[in-house]
C-alpha cells in the first residue's frame with residue numbers, strides 16, 4: 381500500500397523547557413520525535429483509555445486507529461483546512477506528513493497508525509515569518525525536513541506518497557455510513573478544539 385500524504389499543524393513552543401522547540405500535537409500534547417516515526421496509541425491517559433476500550437474490538441485493543449474510536453494520528457487530505465487554522469493561533473505551524481500502517485479514511489482527513497513529518501511551510505504573514513524564522517530554522521534542522529513555501533508543499537509531499545481523499549465519482553459506502561463518517565470526523569476535530577490531535 382502506498383503511504384498516504386496528509387496535512388496538519390503543530391504547536392511549537394519556543395519557551396517551554398520540556399518541549400524545547402519540538403513539534404507538538406496541539407491538543408493531545410504528543411511530542412513528535414525528531415528523525416523517528418510517531419506511532420499511534422489509543423490513549424496515553426489511563427482514564428480515557430478505559431473509556432475508549434469499548435470502541436475497540438476485543439482482539440484489537442492494542443491496535444490504533446480503530447474505526448469506531450477517535451484514536452490515531454490525524455491529518456487532513458487538503459491544505460485548506462490546515463491553513464484556516466493557522467491564521468488563528470500563534471506558534472502554530474503547518475506542514476505535510478506521511479502516514480502508513482493502519483489508516484482510517486474520513487471524507488475530510490484520515491487517522492493513521494504511523495506518521496512522520498515531511499516538511500513545514502513558511503507562515504504566510506510576513507510579520508509571523510520574521511518573528512518565527514530562527515525557531516523554524518531550528519525545528520526543521522532538528523527534524524531534517526525542508527521549510528517550504530505553502531504553494532510548493534503539495535508538490536513536494538506528493539513525491540513521497542498518495543492522497544487518500546475519497547473520490548466522489550467512485551462507489552461510496554452506504555449513505556448512512558458516509559454521513560456518520562463525515563459527522564464523526566467534524567465532531568472529532570471540534571472536540572479537539574479546532575485542532576488536530578494525536
Ligand SMILES: [Zn+2]
Pocket residue numbers: 421422423432435436444445446449450451452
Ligand atoms: Zn482507540
